[in-house]
């Protein structure tokens with residue numbers, strides 16, 4: 001998945017995968033480079049923006065995707081699913097429910113807008129721009145997909161020009177998390193700098209050492225000091241909302257390397273917002289550790305996937321500074337994984353993302369059996385001036 005939302009060197013990237021991407025760029029032995037002869041000129045109709053650019057003699061039409069029930073949603077899904085299949089050929093394809101949850105469900109913290117490019121009536125590229133309304137309201141975060149036989153002709157650039165036009169006002173920074181060398185080159189062409197490497201690791205359920213997990217739960221030093229662990233699946237129980245928000249502040253300490261990012265404290269409303277946005281596609285599975293006085297000490301969140309039940313995503317894990325060094329991180333992860341495995345029998349793979357500069361979390365994950373799967377690279381920099389002419 002293009003991070004996602006989230007968030008990367010790829011020590012185990014398969015040579016066949018790289019060849020598939022770069023093979024597509026070497027049609028006819030040389031890169032097929034055809035630049036737009038007339039760049040996109042935005043026309044604003046109501047709240048949407050539609051642009052036309054010329055690539056050679058063919059018109060590229062870019063129009064905003066109204067939403068999951070709009071006429072272009074299925075074509076948007078086809079473009080995303082096709083490119084993602086190329087990036088992760090061994091995984092079952094992304095589903096419309098996941099795409100809707102990730103790219104068409106805004107929240108109080110983020111707005112999302114998407115466009116689709118057609119060339120000769122064929123959908124050839126798509127973009128979603130995440131517009132944060134939290135502590136990072138100076139940034140814009142695009143995800144872009146161009147179908148393999150249409151690359152290197154300026155389509156991603158025109159998609160970005162179109163998408164930035166209505167949303168760039170008041171924003172100063174672009175941030176992208178990318179996986180391929182081509183995408184890295186695209187980011188550098190925009191003037192962005194490389195800021196961080198994130199490891200995407202996968203744990204195969206068949207590799208789990210259940211006895212070791214049990215030891216982590218039973219022998220966590222914090223247990224003998226009176227700490228207790230509570231777990232749930234689905235919506236957060238009202239009684240744990242405040243502790244969940246407090247524990248989430250541990251995420252303020254994640255290593256950022258050169259990434260510009262401000263931690264945004266979580267509120268009960270944010271929790272309910274996210275639960276609602278994800279309700280059709282994923283179920284949160286959460287464990288929280290409370291100190292002897294009832295104060296929040298740490299949390300971990302894992303998402304079970306409804307439409308691709310073979311895959312679960314291990315999300316945030318954090319222990320607040322006053323409570324570190326007591327085995328709480330291992331306890332949380334082992335207990336949460338055990339409750340997940342007990343109820344989600346189709347689960348085969350758990351995926352997680354960590355900065356390469358986070359030895360503490362990586363050590364726990366490696367001991368659990370997580371192995372490097374892919375690398376993602378964070379790029380950031382000022383909004384590219386050359387794409388902002390005539391902005392709204």
Ligand SMILES: CC(C)(COP(=O)(O)OP(=O)(O)OC[C@H]1O[C@@H](n2cnc3c(N)ncnc32)[C@H](O)[C@@H]1OP(=O)(O)O)[C@@H](O)C(=O)NCCC(=O)NCCS
Pocket residue numbers: 002025033035083142143144145146147150151152153154155156157158176177178179180181182183184185186187189
């Ligand atoms: C990354 C991606 C979106 C680029 O789409 P594209 O339409 O080929 O990009 P453009 O043609 O607009 O490229 C603009 C510039 O980026 C750079 N670039 C893009 N692809 C490149 C490549 N394979 N090798 C070297 N430079 C490249 C070049 O400087 C290019 O300008 P030039 O062709 O005049 O030299 C496309 O490769 C893709 O869909 N990849 C898979 C999905 C993905 O990784 N998306 C990441 C973005 S979130």
